[in-house]
Amino acid sequence: MAKALAATLCSGTLLGGGDGTNEEGFVPPPRDPRKPPAPPRTSSSAETLLACCCCPVAPMARTEAKKPPQPPVIITKIKDERAVGGKEE
Amino acid sequence: MAGRNRVRIGVWLAWGVCVCSHPVAAAESWGDPEAEVRFTLQLTGRPTHASAGYFAHLPDGGILPGPHPVTKVVVRGKGSKEIESHTLWHSAEGGVFMVFADPGRGVEKVDVYVRGGRRARTWSAESGLTPSALLCVEPGRADLAVSRRLGRLGKVGATVHARNKAGVKRAPFSIGGDDSGRPRPASFYLLAHVVVSDPGKTWIAPFVLDGECEVRVDGRRLDPEKRIDKWGGTGDYFNLERGLHRVEVFQTAGGSGPYSSHGRKGGLMYLTWRTPNATMKELGGVRSKKAPMPGTSRMETRVLRENEIARSGSCRVEGAVTRGGGPAACVGARSTHVFWFGDEAPLLVYELEALRAGHPSGTRYRWALPGGATVEGSTVRWLFPGFRENGVKLTASSGGRSTQCAHRFYGFCTARTSLDNAAHREAFREALTTMVEACPVDPDAAASWGPSLWNNLIRTAELGEGYALLRNLFAKRLDSMREKLSPAQAAALRDIYLDMLERRQPREALQMIDKLMASFDPGAGRDSLLIRKAEIYMYQLSDYEAAGRGLGVFSERKGELAEWARIRLGDLAFLQGDLNRATELYAEVQARARRQRNQAGGLIIEELLSGGGEDGGKAGEPEAPEKRIGDPRPLGGKREKPPPEGAPESGTGEILPYRRESGWRAGALRDVSNSENIAKLIREGYLLEAREAMRAWEREFPLSKIGGDLLLVEARYRMKLEDWKRARVMLEAYCREVDASSFLPDAARLLIECAAKMKSPRDEIRAVIEKVKKRLEYHPVAKELEEFLTGKE
Numbered sequence A: 001m002a003k004a005l006a007a008t009l010c011s012g013t014l015l016g017g018g019d020g021t022n023e024e025g026f027v028p029p030p031r032d033p034r035k036p037p038a039p040p041r042t043s044s045s046a047e048t049l050l051a052c053c054c055c056p057v058a059p060m061a062r063t064e065a066k067k068p069p070q071p072p073v074i075i076t077k078i079k080d081e082r083a084v085g086g087k088e089e
Numbered sequence B: 001m002a003g004r005n006r007v008r009i010g011v012w013l014a015w016g017v018c019v020c021s022h023p024v025a026a027a028e029s030w031g032d033p034e035a036e037v038r039f040t041l042q043l044t045g046r047p048t049h050a051s052a053g054y055f056a057h058l059p060d061g062g063i064l065p066g067p068h069p070v071t072k073v074v075v076r077g078k079g080s081k082e083i084e085s086h087t088l089w090h091s092a093e094g095g096v097f098m099v100f101a102d103p104g105r106g107v108e109k110v111d112v113y114v115r116g117g118r119r120a121r122t123w124s125a126e127s128g129l130t131p132s133a134l135l136c137v138e139p140g141r142a143d144l145a146v147s148r149r150l151g152r153l154g155k156v157g158a159t160v161h162a163r164n165k166a167g168v169k170r171a172p173f174s175i176g177g178d179d180s181g182r183p184r185p186a187s188f189y190l191l192a193h194v195v196v197s198d199p200g201k202t203w204i205a206p207f208v209l210d211g212e213c214e215v216r217v218d219g220r221r222l223d224p225e226k227r228i229d230k231w232g233g234t235g236d237y238f239n240l241e242r243g244l245h246r247v248e249v250f251q252t253a254g255g256s257g258p259y260s261s262h263g264r265k266g267g268l269m270y271l272t273w274r275t276p277n278a279t280m281k282e283l284g285g286v287r288s289k290k291a292p293m294p295g296t297s298r299m300e301t302r303v304l305r306e307n308e309i310a311r312s313g314s315c316r317v318e319g320a321v322t323r324g325g326g327p328a329a330c331v332g333a334r335s336t337h338v339f340w341f342g343d344e345a346p347l348l349v350y351e352l353e354a355l356r357a358g359h360p361s362g363t364r365y366r367w368a369l370p371g372g373a374t375v376e377g378s379t380v381r382w383l384f385p386g387f388r389e390n391g392v393k394l395t396a397s398s399g400g401r402s403t404q405c406a407h408r409f410y411g412f413c414t415a416r417t418s419l420d421n422a423a424h425r426e427a428f429r430e431a432l433t434t435m436v437e438a439c440p441v442d443p444d445a446a447a448s449w450g451p452s453l454w455n456n457l458i459r460t461a462e463l464g465e466g467y468a469l470l471r472n473l474f475a476k477r478l479d480s481m482r483e484k485l486s487p488a489q490a491a492a493l494r495d496i497y498l499d500m501l502e503r504r505q506p507r508e509a510l511q512m513i514d515k516l517m518a519s520f521d522p523g524a525g526r527d528s529l530l531i532r533k534a535e536i537y538m539y540q541l542s543d544y545e546a547a548g549r550g551l552g553v554f555s556e557r558k559g560e561l562a563e564w565a566r567i568r569l570g571d572l573a574f575l576q577g578d579l580n581r582a583t584e585l586y587a588e589v590q591a592r593a594r595r596q597r598n599q600a601g602g603l604i605i606e607e608l609l610s611g612g613g614e615d616g617g618k619a620g621e622p623e624a625p626e627k628r629i630g631d632p633r634p635l636g637g638k639r640e641k642p643p644p645e646g647a648p649e650s651g652t653g654e655i656l657p658y659r660r661e662s663g664w665r666a667g668a669l670r671d672v673s674n675s676e677n678i679a680k681l682i683r684e685g686y687l688l689e690a691r692e693a694m695r696a697w698e699r700e701f702p703l704s705k706i707g708g709d710l711l712l713v714e715a716r717y718r719m720k721l722e723d724w725k726r727a728r729v730m731l732e733a734y735c736r737e738v739d740a741s742s743f744l745p746d747a748a749r750l751l752i753e754c755a756a757k758m759k760s761p762r763d764e765i766r767a768v769i770e771k772v773k774k775r776l777e778y779h780p781v782a783k784e785l786e787e788f789l790t791g792k793e
Helices: A002-011 B002-021 B023-028 B144-151 B422-438 B451-460 B467-476 B478-484 B487-504 B506-518 B524-540 B544-552 B560-575 B579-600 B605-609 B660-683 B687-700 B710-720 B724-737 B744-757 B763-775 B781-790
Strands: B037-045 B054-058 B068-075 B085-091 B095-100 B109-117 B134-139 B161-164 B184-196 B200-208 B213-217 B234-240 B243-257 B269-274 B313-322 B331-339 B347-354 B364-369 B373-376 B379-385 B389-398 B401-410
Touching (some): B331 B401, B347 B389, B347 B422, B364 B379, B506 B524, B544 B560, B560 B687, B560 B724, B724 B763
Antiparallel strands (some): B054 B095, B184 B243, B213 B243, B347 B379
């Protein structure tokens, strides 16, 4: 028994024993229990309500770096006319 | 008759000049015999209430009489009738902050006379004026005692400043921080008047977000108490009658560093109230049954509205004169641009202006600026460090009389600046040009300039711009430049400078190259200047013999520079009409480049340019990696993150590997893509990048000068730089030597354009154009060429 208890503590289940799921009258626990509905949004303590904000002073912004040039996109197809066997023309 | 009239007009004019310029006449029109200085103020914004008057800031810096300046405001053109005026705060450094009564509608200007008094005539609530909403700040200490001292008005510290600002849009009555940009800590005093249109018992609730705060209404202190558990439930009742009521806020901001720029968390305090007959809608609606205190208002108070705060009018100082008509020195300082990257110290461009209204003609203005610099003129652009106290001195002189004022300001700028904007880059260069021309050379003031200034010089450098700046640096401050700049940075500036100098003064450019070569160690850097020298002989001075001699040095050498010398020898042969020799030289270089490319399975052009190709380069000083102008990292710096292997870099002329079997096809493709890429770079103003891409193209496919449009692309690039002479030489040779090409019509058009820009006589290119016309007889361009040949000069 002591060995079985030790094994249970270590492995989290009783080795060789049934977990009762096969027994008659077993009711499985709900796999994904539904959470109770959230309470309606009310101002329970209005002191926390931020109805206004006090905009601070305008900060000094950093300089924007110059954008690199965008090269034009040229689409072309180069056909490799080499023979399949690797011979060049 | 007409002559007699002219004499009469002349006499009247002479009389007018005598009367107006005579000191006695000026003294007669002086509105206050005891006043030393008179300011002219332009009224720019009306007050919301007549009693709110106008808020004005008169600069001092030494021009105002002491110990307490006393003001007398007079409306122009209405005799010397005085308008009530009072001092709010004054310091010799910060000037006088004052308020004066509304002179009425239709008045645009007033004169403010200032005399010295033993006691300041400060504003008080009994004066009848209701200045609002004036925020006075003393940076450096966060203490309510300091705020209260500001509330007592009169003499204040040197850094105290005030402005007409009640708050911001979402919080019309609030204190957000110090708008001058100075960091924490600070003490604030807000003097405002609020409009009560719903008289009676009013609940006032200030919200304090940071620091300590004390509010007084009509002089009575607001003792906040929590009356109800709602937003705005902590405050105090006041019985307010209809009309204006004084609200003063004493506020501190402790800690250090900048004020928060967070939209919702920033700010120090804001004021809310509940007027006696406030509606539910104003207070946020009715609370539902599920909330505490159902059926009552959602909030207890609301923020004050814009129209519930009185505003004093605004005005601007146009100028000041002394008694007797002499000019009084007054400074207007405005920050226009900020150059701030990474960990570097920010640099701000300031426009300093001497306020000149009323000054005698011929008044001279002399600025004493940091670094021992002096500048003459009424306006100056200068660079000042950000987040620091700065100071300048201005002396205004006329007719033997002069006044001087010292102006202090904190370096701060909220304007947005972008290196993409050519005007912003030019603003930096212009300010720096003034600095290099004004600062002493011995000892060189530039030696003490920080890395931020030098790095921004590199960032704003562009081809064809900043000639005066670079001329000064290279002629007078070369040692400082060498000490402060990396070799790559110095080389970039040198290229830009020589490019401009050789067009303006080619002989001087040759001397400059000799001077630079003398200071170089023998090596690749020095030898590259020899090729540059040959180019000047070839294109600017048409001295082909000297160019050939210069390039002949490389005839026995191998390596990258030798290849460039061969390309230039090909150019020389092309200009001299020896197309076969040019083709031979170009073909040699191109063949070797192709072999290198094929052996390596692809060639990166940077390897070639840095001498890392097959032949190896001459031992020279190590070159720092090239930098694109769009990169805020200064030239010569290390790349923070290397690009992924094989990733193409736009505009750098990098050549991607391609298969050996498809070599000629890929080469043709490269030719086309180079042409398109460079044309786009030129169109969009990326001239440095265009030059680098063009060099890469030229190095790999020099034969494209004859068979392709490389020469035309380069001509367009030169024309963009307004180097008409070099473009014309190249185009003339092309039109003369190339018999048939699809680019010939364009070449002829560009040649005509160059000649027109140079205002050259048509006969100079007539023979060439006639030759092209014969070859393109049935081409549409023939008509244009005919028009050119038969048209008038």
